[in-house]
Each structure stands twice: as C-alpha cells, then as structure tokens.
Amino acid sequence: MKTEFFVDYNLYDTTAIEDGTPESTTNAAFADIDLLKKNPAAGVYATLEHNFFVLDGSREEFPDVSDNLAYFSTGQSGDTGEFSQWQSVTVQFTENHTSIGITLHFLEEYPLELKIEWYDLAGVKKAEATYYPDSLDYFCENQVEEYGKIVITFVETLPRHNVKLQYIEYGTTIRWGPDTITSGKLTNDTDPISDKIKTDKLTFDFVDKNEEFNIGNSSGLHKTFQKRQKMVPYEIVNGKQIPLGVFFLDSNSTTKNVSTLSAIDFKGMLSNTDFKEGRIYDGEKAGLIIDEIMNTAGISDYVVDDETYNTLLYGTLKIQTCQKALREVLFACGSTVNTAMRENLEIHKSNRMISEKIERSRKFSTTLKTDHYVSDINVKYTTWTLSDEISQITKGTYGVGLHTIQLSNPAENMTTNVGTIIRQRPYYVELQIDTDARSEVVISGQKYIGEELAVLSSIENIKSGEVRSTKTFTGTLLDYEAAQRVADSILDYYQLQQIIQTRHISRGEKAGDWTEVENTLVERGNFVACIESLSTDLVGGFIATAKYRGYYKLLSDYYFAGEIYAGEDVGII
Known part of the structure; x- marks a missing residue:
C-alpha cells in the first residue's frame, strides 16, 4: 500500500475581510462594491467589450440591476489597453492586519497590469508593488505587516475592456507535501457518553529550506501565522485522496531548519472562547442553545441532527468555555460531537451501528484487557x-x-x-x-x-x-x-468491559465509530467495540493505534444441510 501526506494551509489574515470596508469612485452603478467581501456567483452576461464573446446565445442580456457583481469599472481601456483615468478600489480597515500578500479574484478576463499600495491606519504609505496578472485568481505576493488600508489601481487591460473584480482575500493557500514533510501525527478522541469533549490534534514537521518560517527570521512568513487560520490535511492511499478534517493553527516552533506546526479541530476552538449568556432553561430546545454556543465561538460550520436539536433541556449554564457549555448540552441529550474526516462539526445522537471492520490482515498487534x-x-x-x-x-x-x-x-x-x-x-x-x-x-x-x-x-x-x-x-x-x-x-x-488496543493499517476509521474487531483466535468470536481514541502516523504508512471499549461476540455453530450458520449473542468478559 502506497501512502502520502500533505497539508493545504490557508495563510490568510483571518479578520481582514470582515473588518474591511471596500470603496470605489470608479464602480458602475449596477455593481455593489460591498459584494467584494462575499464572493457571490456571478451571471454570464453579454457586455460591450471588444472581441469578448461569441454570438451563440450562451450569454444573458445584461440586467438593469445586478445583485451578483462586486466591481465593474466605469472606465473602459482604450485601443492600447491603458485607461485614460485609472480605475481603482480602496479597502479601509479599523484594525491592523498582516498578510503574505493579496489574492484577487477576477471575472472572465484579468487585467494586464495593476498596482497595490499599503498604508497604515494613520495614512502613511508602507509599501507599493506592481503586478502583471496571468490568471483569474491571482496572488499578489508582498508580505506587509500592520497595514490599515490598501489601494488597488488597475493600469492596463486588453484593449477596450473593463475590469471585473469579484472577491479579495488577504493571503493565499500554501501546500506542504511529501517533499518537505518529515513527520505527521493525527490524534482523534471521543467520549461516547459525552462526559468530556476531547480535542482532535494534528502535528507535523516540515523542512524549511529557506528559513521562511524560522521564528528567528525577523521578516519571515511565520509573522503571518494567526490562530484561526485553517488547514486541511490529506492522506493519499493507493492514489485515493482522503481529507482528514479541518484544523486551526494552535502553535508553531522551529529547530534548526525544521518547523513544527500543531493544530486543533473545531472542538478545540470551542475552548478558546467563554460562553457568558447562560441562563435558567425550562424546557428549551437543545438546538437553540447549541446555536448560541456556536455563535459565541464564531463557528458556523456545524450540523445538528433533529433528535438532538429537539431535545428539551432544564437547568442552567454558568460562565464557562464554549467547549464545556457544549459538553453540558451533549451530556444531557445523550449525543456526541465529531469532526474527524469532515468539513464541519457534526452533532448527533449516540448509536451502536457497526460501520467498520478491523480484519486480522490489517493488524500488527492486539492487546486485550477487562476493565x-x-x-x-x-x-x-x-x-x-x-x-x-x-x-x-x-x-x-x-x-x-x-x-x-x-x-x-x-x-x-x-x-x-x-x-x-x-x-x-x-x-x-x-x-x-x-x-x-x-x-x-x-x-x-x-x-x-x-x-x-x-x-x-x-x-x-x-x-x-x-x-x-x-x-x-x-x-x-x-x-x-x-x-x-x-x-x-x-x-x-x-x-462493555472489554478494552481493546490495536495497531493496524488505517482505512479511515474515526473515533466514535463502532467496529467489529477480528479476534486473534480464529476459532473464536470477534469483538464489537467503539473506538474511543485513535492516533495515526501520517507519513509512516497510515498506521493507527486505536483504543476501544466493547464486548465479545459469542459464536455458535449450527449445522444444517452441510452448511455452517453463525448465530450471534452478546457476552461480557
């Protein structure tokens, strides 16, 4: 089995979009500059630009009022592609921001030349750079710290074309892959009774050849690291790409030219914010309380099953972290929360449906004990x-x-x-x-x-x-x-007293999954157990160490017409 591991890291300023106020004196009346913060899906319109589209009926007639265009320049370039009056967009911030650069997302055609100026909150220019885009999604690289305003000026396009800018991001996505990552570990934990909410953790090391992320580098890229920056790790197994969940930067360190990043999942993010809005609840739906907790923590990517959402709760929530507040809700509902191999945080009622099987052929070792x-x-x-x-x-x-x-x-x-x-x-x-x-x-x-x-x-x-x-x-x-x-x-x-520990080749099992674990004794029954914790080596063959709690399946043989039928019963040992 061939495996590879890589991480896509969103190296963006996490608050710049929300904080920024876009402005422009050269935006068409039918466009809405505020949409630069939202990236709406734009229509495919016919516009009066030179050699822009084929008359095949594939484009819509341009509407009198559009609700999906952010910036459409009032000026159109001349025969040389230059503007008689430069078109521009300004974004003003109320707080300082730091990013590795600016990513601009254009519609249909990109300009040929543009200039970006960075200013501090007092209006003093900090940096200026000129760029020559070659794609619709173009990254303007220039690491600037503590800026409070940017001005984007469009200098040149194709002849007699407008500029159509749809979205601005403050940073870019970078990828660390097998050529630089030297180690990686994913720890995935759950408590099936929700007495505790346990944080999933991702840690990996990568070789930083140019010392860009070395903390000792005073102008290094590590200065653009922020706590809520998102990363998505992937494992490639026999050519199949498996997303391992969504994680957020927790800490970074450097030893020589090797950098280490540690990250936490959505459950860990809940522990960073206090929930202060608790009150006395008298038959309130759990889902409404969960919504308040998630809103306080700034988490919008979550789903709650109907049974949990509609469970009525009685009691109170004191001031505590959002993670502990959610624990109280889940404990009362008999529900669990999972993030592993998901793009979001998922809350659902506990069940014992078997979804995986750990075969002997995948196991390196099995340890058994009775709790x-x-x-x-x-x-x-x-x-x-x-x-x-x-x-x-x-x-x-x-x-x-x-x-x-x-x-x-x-x-x-x-x-x-x-x-x-x-x-x-x-x-x-x-x-x-x-x-x-x-x-x-x-x-x-x-x-x-x-x-x-x-x-x-x-x-x-x-x-x-x-x-x-x-x-x-x-x-x-x-x-x-x-x-x-x-x-x-x-x-x-x-x-369920049977405590099992296995070291096996992972096929994407997750903590919280109920599995059938094949017994090392072939003539005996197997185990049915819940994975409570899972630690996976992401660069060493996707090898996982799992701890389970479960029971022993008693196997009875029934002989009829020369065939053997397996009857199942439950026994506790």
Missing part, C-alpha cells in the same frame, strides 16, 4: 427556583468606567446603588460608573435558589465474583427524567 466492573451510576443535577425576596447579590468597590461583574450563582431583576446597569444577564452585570471617586457598589436582586438532587441506576444482581462499584457524574441541564435516562445509558455503556 473494572461498574454496578452503579450516580448522576447529580440541580433544580432552580427564583426567590421572591430582594437580597444582596454582590458587593465591591469600583472606580469610573464600564465594569463587567461576573456572578457565581444566577440572579434576576438586579439593581445598583451606584452607577447604571447597562446590561444584565443571570451570570453577569455590565455596570457604568461616571463618578470620579471610587465607590462601594451593592448589586441587589432576586436570587435563584438551587436544590441539589441525584438519581441512581443500578445492576440488581451483580456478576458473580464482583463487588459493587459506583461512578458519579454531574450535569447542569438535567431534570429527573433526563438524569435517569443519562444514568441508565452510562451504566449500559460501562457494562
């Missing part, structure tokens, strides 16, 4: 009641300015003795104080009173030779029925 016996699962939860009394919520000394005061316990209808409450949520207050002197502030309101409860799920008759053992879990979005359902489900999962 500790669990007979009881205790799940704790809290119910909340709003007090009728007005009481002190918090007290402190604050000076002039806007203060965000976070609360450990939820409250409603809060007031202050000093300043003005600009915004209040159950777990925080935004307080504006205008007086110069520091003042003692007392926030009063109605407290939510919590009552801690618990449910127990138990095996009535434990296995012979075993003693009772209890595991305890806590959820904050549970009522009695949900807590009991969760406890029963966890107890059922822990009855």
Whole structure:
C-alpha cells in the first residue's frame, strides 16, 4: 500500500475581510462594491467589450440591476489597453492586519497590469508593488505587516475592456507535501457518553529550506501565522485522496531548519472562547442553545441532527468555555460531537451501528484487557427556583468606567446603588460608573435558589465474583427524567468491559465509530467495540493505534444441510 501526506494551509489574515470596508469612485452603478467581501456567483452576461464573446446565445442580456457583481469599472481601456483615468478600489480597515500578500479574484478576463499600495491606519504609505496578472485568481505576493488600508489601481487591460473584480482575500493557500514533510501525527478522541469533549490534534514537521518560517527570521512568513487560520490535511492511499478534517493553527516552533506546526479541530476552538449568556432553561430546545454556543465561538460550520436539536433541556449554564457549555448540552441529550474526516462539526445522537471492520490482515498487534466492573451510576443535577425576596447579590468597590461583574450563582431583576446597569444577564452585570471617586457598589436582586438532587441506576444482581462499584457524574441541564435516562445509558455503556488496543493499517476509521474487531483466535468470536481514541502516523504508512471499549461476540455453530450458520449473542468478559 502506497501512502502520502500533505497539508493545504490557508495563510490568510483571518479578520481582514470582515473588518474591511471596500470603496470605489470608479464602480458602475449596477455593481455593489460591498459584494467584494462575499464572493457571490456571478451571471454570464453579454457586455460591450471588444472581441469578448461569441454570438451563440450562451450569454444573458445584461440586467438593469445586478445583485451578483462586486466591481465593474466605469472606465473602459482604450485601443492600447491603458485607461485614460485609472480605475481603482480602496479597502479601509479599523484594525491592523498582516498578510503574505493579496489574492484577487477576477471575472472572465484579468487585467494586464495593476498596482497595490499599503498604508497604515494613520495614512502613511508602507509599501507599493506592481503586478502583471496571468490568471483569474491571482496572488499578489508582498508580505506587509500592520497595514490599515490598501489601494488597488488597475493600469492596463486588453484593449477596450473593463475590469471585473469579484472577491479579495488577504493571503493565499500554501501546500506542504511529501517533499518537505518529515513527520505527521493525527490524534482523534471521543467520549461516547459525552462526559468530556476531547480535542482532535494534528502535528507535523516540515523542512524549511529557506528559513521562511524560522521564528528567528525577523521578516519571515511565520509573522503571518494567526490562530484561526485553517488547514486541511490529506492522506493519499493507493492514489485515493482522503481529507482528514479541518484544523486551526494552535502553535508553531522551529529547530534548526525544521518547523513544527500543531493544530486543533473545531472542538478545540470551542475552548478558546467563554460562553457568558447562560441562563435558567425550562424546557428549551437543545438546538437553540447549541446555536448560541456556536455563535459565541464564531463557528458556523456545524450540523445538528433533529433528535438532538429537539431535545428539551432544564437547568442552567454558568460562565464557562464554549467547549464545556457544549459538553453540558451533549451530556444531557445523550449525543456526541465529531469532526474527524469532515468539513464541519457534526452533532448527533449516540448509536451502536457497526460501520467498520478491523480484519486480522490489517493488524500488527492486539492487546486485550477487562476493565473494572461498574454496578452503579450516580448522576447529580440541580433544580432552580427564583426567590421572591430582594437580597444582596454582590458587593465591591469600583472606580469610573464600564465594569463587567461576573456572578457565581444566577440572579434576576438586579439593581445598583451606584452607577447604571447597562446590561444584565443571570451570570453577569455590565455596570457604568461616571463618578470620579471610587465607590462601594451593592448589586441587589432576586436570587435563584438551587436544590441539589441525584438519581441512581443500578445492576440488581451483580456478576458473580464482583463487588459493587459506583461512578458519579454531574450535569447542569438535567431534570429527573433526563438524569435517569443519562444514568441508565452510562451504566449500559460501562457494562462493555472489554478494552481493546490495536495497531493496524488505517482505512479511515474515526473515533466514535463502532467496529467489529477480528479476534486473534480464529476459532473464536470477534469483538464489537467503539473506538474511543485513535492516533495515526501520517507519513509512516497510515498506521493507527486505536483504543476501544466493547464486548465479545459469542459464536455458535449450527449445522444444517452441510452448511455452517453463525448465530450471534452478546457476552461480557
């Protein structure tokens, strides 16, 4: 089996598009300059440009008003291709940006010459460069740090043509492949009961021949690295290209001329932002809460199955990371989250449908052990009641300015003795104080009173030779029925005592997949197990080390008319 590994890295400034405001005094009235930030699919129109199209009826008549053209120059070049008045686009920013260059996306024809000028936020020119495009998607390379404005001037086109610019990106995509990558590892983890959300991680080393990414290079490309930059790793197995998921830069380092990049998936990105909008939930759909969490984390590429989305939740979410907040939702729903070999984050109800088989022919080693016996699962939860009394919520000394005061316990209808409450949520207050002197502030309101409860799920008759053992879990979005359902489900999962570890040639299995693992003893039954963790060597033959939890399939032979039929039962060893 032949394998190769490469990574496509989006080396773009991650906030420039959103922050930028495009402007132009040379844009046609029917075009919308703001669309430069959106890259809409444009129509195929007939335009009055020299030798531009064949009269075969394949093009639409140009509309009076278009909703899919971003920039269409008012001026048309002359017989020499030059403009009597240069056409230009300006993008103004409110914050500093850094990029390796600018990628311009043109429609149908590209200009022959253009100039880009970079300015800082104060209007001082930082750099200028001239380019001669040779493709519709053209990268204007020039690493500029901390710029606040760019001006793109179009100098020359084909004779009697307009400039049609549809999209601007601040950077480009670069590829590290087998010729430069020396090592690569992908770690993929899941918790089938969603007691924890585990981050998938990608790490790879590449030879940096020109020291462009060496941190010691003061003008190196490493200065364009940003935390939310996206990368997509691929494994090529026998000529088939397999995308391994979407990852985001977490850290980089350099040793001699070898650079190391470490990246995290969407689940890891959730841990970088706090969710502060939690409140008391009384039968709210899980999907609506997930939408709030994802919006806070800045993640739009996610899907939620209908069963999870429509699950009703009761309880609260305190101030915590978005990852921990999502854990509470998934724990209460009995759902899991996966990102491996996907372009997005996928949330769905847990199931035990077998999707893969790990054959003996793919395995290098198999290790088996029996996990500790669990007979009881205790799940704790809290119910909340709003007090009728007005009481002190918090007290402190604050000076002039806007203060965000976070609360450990939820409250409603809060007031202050000093300043003005600009915004209040159950777990925080935004307080504006205008007086110069520091003042003692007392926030009063109605407290939510919590009552801690618990449910127990138990095996009535434990296995012979075993003693009772209890595991305890806590959820904050549970009522009695949900807590009991969760406890029963966890107890059922822990009855799968067979812990399996294999080292095998990967065929694209993922953590969370239920698999049939062939027994090393040919005459015995196989195992059915869930992959809980998977570590894959991406340059050493796509070799994976997997850990599973599952059960042993009992194999019974039934003889009839000279044939053998396999009957399946479930046994725990």
